[in-house]
Amino acid sequence: MRHIAIIGSGPAGYYTAEAAQKHWGDDVRIDIFDALPVPYGLIRTGVAPDHQSIKGVSRRYEKTALTENVRFVGNVTIGEDVSVADLQGLYDAVVLATGAPNDRQLGMEGEDLANVFGSAAFVGWYNGHPQFADLAPDLSGRHAVVIGMGNVALDVARILAKTEAEFAGSDIVGHALKALNESNIHTITILGRRGPHQIMMTPKELGELMHLERASPRVDPEDLPEEEEDALLEPGLRKSVAHLRSFAAIPESVHADTPVEIEFDMFASPVALEGDGKVQKVRVERTVVEAGRAKGTGEFYDIPADLVVSCIGYRTSPIPGVPFDERAGRFANDEGRILPGLYCVGWARRGPSGTIGTNRPDGFGLIEKIAEDDASGALGRKGKAGREGFDALAKERGIEVVTFRDWKKIEEAEEAAAREGAPREKFVDIESMIRARD
Structure with a gap:
C-alpha cells in the first residue's frame, strides 16, 4: 500500500488524486489536506460567482472524494498545525497543490x-x-x-x-x-x-x-x-x-x-x-x-x-523547509519534483497559467513521475503509517479535522440559507462553517 498526502483541495489536488487512483487502484490511500474546512479551492473562491457552469466541475471532484481510498482532511494548516516534514514521515509521497493564492x-x-x-x-x-x-x-x-x-x-x-x-x-x-x-x-x-x-x-x-x-x-x-x-x-x-x-x-x-x-x-x-x-x-x-x-x-x-x-498575477505561498523560487513565485522544482518524496503540481509547480482543465494533464503527468520514482526505489520501502499515523498525530496535537462528510453538512446549510434563485449562501468565516457541521 502506498500513502500519498496532497496539500490543497482545488483542481490540481483532486485531478492528482484521480490520477493516483487510476494508477494504483485499491493499492493507494490518498489524504487531501486544506487549511479551510471546505474543499475545491479556486472553484469555490476564485471562479466568478456568475460563472456557475464552470463551478460545476466540482461534481467530478466530489466523485473522487467519495471513494473509499480518498479522504478530505480540512481545517489543517500545513506549516502551523503540521509541517511538511511531519507528513513526509507519514506518507510515501507529499504533493503540494496549494495553487497561487x-x-x-x-x-x-x-x-x-x-x-x-x-x-x-x-x-x-x-x-x-x-x-x-x-x-x-x-x-x-x-x-x-x-x-x-x-x-x-x-x-x-x-x-x-x-x-x-x-x-x-x-x-x-x-x-x-x-x-x-x-x-x-x-x-x-x-x-x-x-x-x-x-x-x-x-x-x-x-x-x-x-x-x-x-x-x-x-x-x-x-x-x-x-x-x-x-x-x-x-x-x-x-x-x-x-x-x-x-x-x-x-x-x-x-x-x-x-x-x-x-x-x-x-x-x-x-x-x-x-x-x-x-x-x-x-x-x-x-x-x-x-x-x-x-x-x-x-x-x-x-x-x-x-x-x-x-489583476497582474499571483504567487504561491512559501512553506517553511520547502525550496522556493522567489523570482517565479512558485516552488523550486524539476518537472514537479522538489526533493525525494516531495512534489508539486498545478500553479504551485508552473505558476499561475492555463485554465482549470490544464491541471488534469498536470496531475496525471505528476503521478507518472511519482510512479517512476516508486519503481526505481526512490520512495523507499512500503510501510509508512499514512492516514492512521496522521490521525494519531492530530489527536495528540488537538487538531480539529473537518471531513468530507462534515463538508456535506456545511454545504446543506449553505443551500438552505440561499436567497431566492441562488444555489447557496456561503459561510464567510471558519467558525460558522465548523458550527454548521454539528
Missing part, C-alpha cells in the same frame, strides 16, 4: 493607499473567502481602475458593472451583493500596458460585456491595428480582437444611454498611484509595443481612481 505586488509608489486591492483579495471578498470577507471596499466613488488585460480583470470589471438582477442564479455572497447594489461607480477603466494583439482575454469573457444591462464597453478605434493584421493571430485571440473591434464601433448614443462605462485604455502603463491617504488617481505612461514588449514613450497622464484593483 497571493497577489503579485505592483511595485510602485502608492500601492499601500486605502481602497487599493489585489485581485486575490477583491475576488475573495465577493466570493466569500474567510481571509477577505471583511475587506469592505469603498464603492462610493465614481471611478474604478482595473489593472490588467486578462480574464480576471474582465471578471472584476463585469462584477462591478452588474445590476442586482443580473446576479440571479449566482452564488455571490450577501455582503458583496449589498455593497455592489449600493455602488456609485460610473466609469470602470481596464488598464493595460500593451495593445489588442497582446491581450490575454478569451472571447467568451469579452463577449459577456455586450450583454450587460446598464454598462457598455468602449475601445478607442485609434488603439486598434489595421484589420488585416488580425489574420496572423491564433484563432482564439483573433476572436477576442474581433470583440474589441465591435466595442470600438458602438455608437456614442449607446454610451450616453448607459449609466456605467467599461473603458479599455491600452498602451498605458501605470507608474504610480496617488492620493491623500486614499487613492484618487493613477499616473500612467503611454507606451508603444516593440517585439511584443511595452516600452514607455515619456508621455504621462492621470486617470481618476476612487478604487483600484490590480
